[in-house]
Amino acid sequence: MANIIIIGGSIMGSSIAYHLAMTGRAGDVCVIEPDPSYEWAAAPRSSGGVRLMHGLPENIEMSLYGREVYKDFARLMDVNGLPGGFDFLEHGYLYLASGAEQVAMAEASWRIQTGLGVPNKLLDRDALAARFPSMNVADIDAAIHGPQDGFIDPNAAVLGFRRKAISLGVEYIQDKVVDIEVSGGLARHVVLQSGGRVAGDIIVNVAGAWGPEICAMVGMTVPVEPLSRNTFYFEIRGEIETMPLTKDPGGVAFRQEGAGFTGGLTDTNVPFGFDWEVKHDKFETDFWPVLAHRVPAFEALQVKRGWAGHYAYNKLDGNTIIGNWIGGLDNFYVATGFTGAGLQKGPAIGRAMTELLLDGGYQTIDLSRMSYQRVIDNKPLLEIGFAA
Numbered sequence: 023m024a025n026i027i028i029i030g031g032s033i034m035g036s037s038i039a040y041h042l043a044m045t046g047r048a049g050d051v052c053v054i055e056p057d058p059s060y061e062w063a064a065a066p067r068s069s070g071g072v073r074l075m076h077g078l079p080e081n082i083e084m085s086l087y088g089r090e091v092y093k094d095f096a097r098l099m100d101v102n103g104l105p106g107g108f109d110f111l112e113h114g115y116l117y118l119a120s121g122a123e124q125v126a127m128a129e130a131s132w133r134i135q136t137g138l139g140v141p142n143k144l145l146d147r148d149a150l151a152a153r154f155p156s157m158n159v160a161d162i163d164a165a166i167h168g169p170q171d172g173f174i175d176p177n178a179a180v181l182g183f184r185r186k187a188i189s190l191g192v193e194y195i196q197d198k199v200v201d202i203e204v205s206g207g208l209a210r211h212v213v214l215q216s217g218g219r220v221a222g223d224i225i226v227n228v229a230g231a232w233g234p235e236i237c238a239m240v241g242m243t244v245p246v247e248p249l250s251r252n253t254f255y256f257e258i259r260g261e262i263e264t265m266p267l268t269k270d271p272g273g274v275a276f277r278q279e280g281a282g283f284t285g286g287l288t289d290t291n292v293p294f295g296f297d298w299e300v301k302h303d304k305f306e307t308d309f310w311p312v313l314a315h316r317v318p319a320f321e322a323l324q325v326k327r328g329w330a331g332h333y334a335y336n337k338l339d340g341n342t343i344i345g346n347w348i349g350g351l352d353n354f355y356v357a358t359g360f361t362g363a364g365l366q367k368g369p370a371i372g373r374a375m376t377e378l379l380l381d382g383g384y385q386t387i388d389l390s391r392m393s394y395q396r397v398i399d400n401k402p403l404l405e406i407g408f409a410a
């Protein structure tokens with residue numbers, strides 16, 4: 023096998039490195055990652071959600087594998103008796119639908135999920151009220167409840183994959199890729215900020231929201247842009263029943279987090295690009311009223327902190343783009359466009375990329391529909407029901 027350079031060592035880069043290393047080829051893999059603390063990466067700033075609640079079979083299958091790996095993470099990432107684990111908090115997911123259009127979308131995606139054996143439940147208003155008595159469901163017509171869904175510690179997931187990959191012999195170089203040299207129709211070297219150059223036979227770009235910048239270095243365009251999303255941590259007085267990760271009909275999402283809750287809103291009406299500012303005023307105007315309406319106990323909440331993270335937002339269809347640059351450089355690979363659901367796909371993308379690179383094609387989940395071809399053809403691959 024040839025030398026493989028992975029650009030970006032967060033959840034995607036470290037999962038790919040781990041899966042490649044598990045085949046015994048760790049010595050051929052090098053990961054270039056500027057920040058071993060992952061301060062700005064999306065993964066540690068994410069909600070950590072893993073759901074089987076998708077509207078495309080590929081996404082459900084990827085999350086099934088993600089769930090399997092994350093539930094067994096301590097054992098899989100064990101390094102010399104030091105487990106790399108966290109608890110998979112199976113608190114469930116809940117998508118709330120209001121109005122005929124949303125109900126139809128919920129039913130359509132629920133059918134796809136149950137068709138693949140996922141034990142999700144379609145709840146009507148009464149069943150929802152009985153299951154979650156603290157919730158105001160007067161304006162809710164239906165909901166999908168995913169009892170096997172939950173969330174993980176995303177920072178520990180990145181560090182677990184990384185530590186295991188290193189223990190298997192993968193080299194991590196602490197540096198930043200600033201250019202890629204191309205000749206003879208192939209990407210040949212990555213140029214590092216420190217001034218060094220690394221030669222590779224295969225280059226894999228998994229730099230998250232910075233991925234489009236890396237693509238631009240070789241002239242590849244992807245319909246992906248950074249989209250800032252604020253998350254807030256808040257606490258309330260008193261106690262309510264354990265809440266699943268709940269998505270309100272307008273897009274506001276919240277879930278339990280330790281002694282309190284986290285919540286955020288994916289707003290595609292803000293300018294795309296990097297924006298690290300936390301908009302506390304928006305919490306007051308756009309977010310809190312929705313929370314207090316849905317869960318009256320949230321009326322007296324106290325915000326303790328907030329942070330910004332960035333989706334690699336796929337403007338074509340919100341879905342994964344994986345594979346080599348069709349019509350461009352045969353040895354330049356990307357995995358991008360994960361929008362709000364990359365953490366749960368990390369394990370599957372690691373395995374899928376390993377299959378593409380070592381076997382020349384998918385052996386487990388067929389992700390052919392998620393290749394760059396649909397970008398060339400301008401044919402969106404939309405989720406049935408709802409998007410992440």
Ligand SMILES: Cc1cc2nc3c(=O)[nH]c(=O)nc-3n(C[C@H](O)[C@H](O)[C@H](O)COP(=O)(O)OP(=O)(O)OC[C@H]3O[C@@H](n4cnc5c(N)ncnc54)[C@H](O)[C@@H]3O)c2cc1C
Pocket residue numbers: 029030031032033034035054055056057060062063064065066067068069070071072197198199200228229230231232236251252253286330331332333334360361362363364365366367
């Ligand atoms: C607020 C928020 C909530 C989310 N919630 C969820 C959720 O509940 N469930 C879920 O599944 N997903 C969620 N996501 C999405 C998920 O976090 C991302 O899809 C996933 O982290 C993408 O992983 P990545 O490895 O591609 O990118 P990142 O984690 O962003 O990592 C990219 C890495 O590339 C490195 N890099 C950048 N530039 C260069 C360069 N020039 N050279 C070398 N390396 C470079 C960076 O340092 C970084 O470590 C959420 C995202 C956000 C922002």
